[in-house]
Amino acid sequence: MQKIDDVEEWMIGQALASQPVPDMFGEMCERLRACGIPVERSLMAWATLHPLVEAEVAYWTASEGVRFEQFHHDENDTEEWLNSPLRMVIVNRETMFRSRLDQGNSEHDFPLCKQLAEEGFTDYLILATAFRMPAMDDQRAYTGIVVSWSTRQKGGFTDAQLKAINYIQKRLALAARGNVEEQIARTIAETYLGKWAGNRVLSGQIQHGDGERIRAVIFYCDMRRSTQIADVLGPEKYLAWLNDFFRATATPVLNHGGEILDFIGDAVLGIFPIDSAGFTVAVHRALKATDEVHNNIRRANDARPEGPELRAGIALSVGEVMFGNIGVSERLTFSVIGQTVHAAARLESLTKTVGSDILITEDVATHVGNRAKPAGEFLLSGFKTVQPIFELLPPSA
Secondary structure (H helix, E strand, O other), X not given: OOOHHHHHHHHHHHHHHOOOHHHHHXXXXXXXXXXXXXXXXXXXXXXXXXXXXXXXXXXXEOOOEEEEEEEEOOOOOOHHHHOOHHHHHHHOOOOEEEEOHHHOOHHHHXXXXXXXXXXXXXXXXXXXXXXXXXXXXXXXXXXXXXXEEEEOOOOOOOHHHHHHHHXXXXXXXXXXXXXXXXXXXXXXXXXXXXXXXXXXXXXXXXXXXXEEEEEEEEEEEEEOOHHHHHHHHOHHXXXXXXXXXXXXXXXXXXXXXXXXXEEEOOEEEEEEEOOOOOHHHHHHHHHHHHHHHHHHHHHHHHHOXXXXXXXXXXXXXXXXXXXXXXXXXXEEEEEEEOHHHHHHHHHHHHHHHHOOOEEEEHHHHOOOHHHEEEEEEEOOOOOOOOEEEEEEOOOOO
C-alpha cells in the first residue's frame, strides 16, 4: 500500500511539471485510495481569470474517473448551486464543513446531502484552502481551491483519514496554484496577442526584434462610416456597437483557423499562415472567413432595420511578412509587418473608390475561380508598379 508521503512526493513532481489541474486531481484521488483513504466521490472548484469563464471544476468518482467543467460569467445561478453547501462555504468564507450523512443530522437540509445519504454515502466533507493570486486580487472575492470529499465507509472518515486529507489538500493547493497561474498567464497572452503569437511570447520570444519570416494570407477589415456612427450613438452605445462589429468580423477568422493579430481602432487585422497544408488551403480558409463575415453583417442589419447600417470593407492579400516583436524594449507587441500587410490596408481603402465591399490581390484571385471579377489596375500607395485588383463576388454569383 502506498503511503501518504508518496502521494506528497508525487504531487510536488506534478506541480513542477505543470500538469493540467483536472488530470492531476483525478490521479491524486486514485493515489489516495491506494493509501487506504476510502474516497469515492470528490470535487475541486477554483476561480480563474478568463474573458468567458468564471470558475472551473474537476469532478471525480471512483467508478467513472475525472470530469472537467467550466462555468461562464453569463450563466445564471441554478437552484442546485444556490442551495449547495459548497456555495455556503465560499460565501461565508468558511474553511470546513462536515456532514455525517449516516447520522441524519441537521445538515441534511442541503439537498445534496440528502441525495448522497440516499446513495449510501456516510460522510461528506468540504475543505477550503485559500491562497493569494495577484492577477485576480481585484477580480475575485475568494481565490483558492474548495474540495469536497465523500465516502461510503461505515462510520465515515476516521480521524486519521481526516488528518491525511487535510495534510494532502494543502499540498494540492500549492500544486494547483502554480498550474492555475500558468493557465492564467497563457489565457492573458492568447487573449491579448492571439494563440499563435501568445505561444511564441510564452516560449521566450520576448526580445525586441525577435521574429521570423513567414508566408501568409492577410485579412484586413475596416468599418465604414465609423466616425458618423460614433457621433450618432454616443460613447457607450458606440462601444457596444463596436463589439458587435468585432464579433461579426473577427470571430469568423478564428472559426476558420486564422489568428487575430490586432484591433486597429475599428479595423481587424487577421492572418492565415501558409503552413504544411499549403497555400491553397490558407486561401480557402480566408475565403470561408470572409464569406461568414459578409453573412454576419447582412444578418446584423436585418435584425435592426431602423438602426445605422453596418458596413465594412474587406481586403485579402498574400505574401511574405515578418512576424515578430515590434515597438520598444519597454513596450512591445507581436504583429506582422511588410508589403503584404500594406497591400491589404491600401486595398481596403480602395474598396470605397471601386464601390466593392471585398477586394483581393491577383495571387488570391487565381485560387477563387469565377468568383474573381477584375476591378482594374491601380498604383497602391507605397508600391512602384500598378497592381491588378479583383472584386470577390458572393459564392452564388
